[in-house]
Amino acid sequence: MFQDKMTPKERMMRLIQKKPIDRVPVIPFSKGYSARIAGISRGDFYRYPAKAVEADAKLRARHPGLDGGPSYGWADYGAWDFGGEIKFPFDNESQTPQVLKTPIQSPEEVSQLAVPDPRGNGIMQLVFEFSQIMRQKGGRAMVYLVSPGNCAASIIGKKDMLKWILKHPGQLHEVMRKATDYLKATTDWFAEEFGAENCTVYLGYPIESNQLISPKHFKDFFQPYTRELHEHLLSRGIKLCIEHICGDHRGNLEYWRDIPIPPRSIITIGNIMSLRDTADFFGEDYIIAGNVSTEILAAGTPEEVKQECKRCIDEGKELPGGFVLMPACNLPAVTPQESVDAMLEAAREFGAY
16 A cells, blocks of 8 residues: 655645655645534634634544645635625535625615725635634645635625626626725735735636636636736735636636736646646646546545546646646535545555656
8 A cells, every 4th residue: 555755745845846746635625524524513614713724633633644735715705895794604504604695786886885905804804814823833824815706796696797797797897896906905915914925825716617607708707807816916926826717617718828827826627627628728837636526525435436536636647737636626514534535545546656
């Protein structure tokens, strides 16, 4: 049986530096599952950053060898920050916090929508506390953002935003402008407090999936603001991003050519997309991560999980920019512990270099 020859920190550092590593890394992308392992509610995990850090430590004690840093944040934020209301999942009925009330209910309200200061406000204050703890422990500050499009969707409401693409394009652009300004201000805050060289920026793109919008609408409404945000990240000295291209973005890829992502960043994809095709598009300056089926992780047998991981490893192991084995999206909270064990077993059995 293969024995790890590197620590998780050594393995990830060498991967980013494009140096040889002992085996394929395994990043769990775990939030609700970590809460379960730690014996706390998902509400406590999200509401109290210190408990999220403690939960991650217990996750890694249960599954030695997991790579990457702790996961935090959630996809549907922007609403709380701009004055809406959310509900934390203290009852564990939902995987993540949910929006109860959006900040605006009609296009007529857009002009009165103010861009808030991220300091001491909403989710960003929690993310800041999380990063403070990580820095105190010698880790990196994690700037958990969402894309400008997903921030706008949270402010407007997802269903309404999709309608606004056709019915109220001017007001949608105005909300996208304000969402982008808010995300840029957040980046400024973290870069000033922690130093850009100590920050990793996480960005997720669920609303931009072609399951929801067309490539043309991505080009017209979402790509310009995504490009602007990345240009700002680079101008502030950010050198590492984790980009979670969630869902089906095959039709959008051509419009990513003008979006400047820092070299050696990690591009994570869902299981609708091909690891190899995505790597061919982004090139050898980028690490590709994915794309183990979350359905199999949650409901499959350990052997089924292992074979699904083998599929990913066979496709990704020799990608020129590097590869990380990772769930296609957040590790489901109900995932059996044996499934996570099987991911690590697969990486050691099939992913050794």
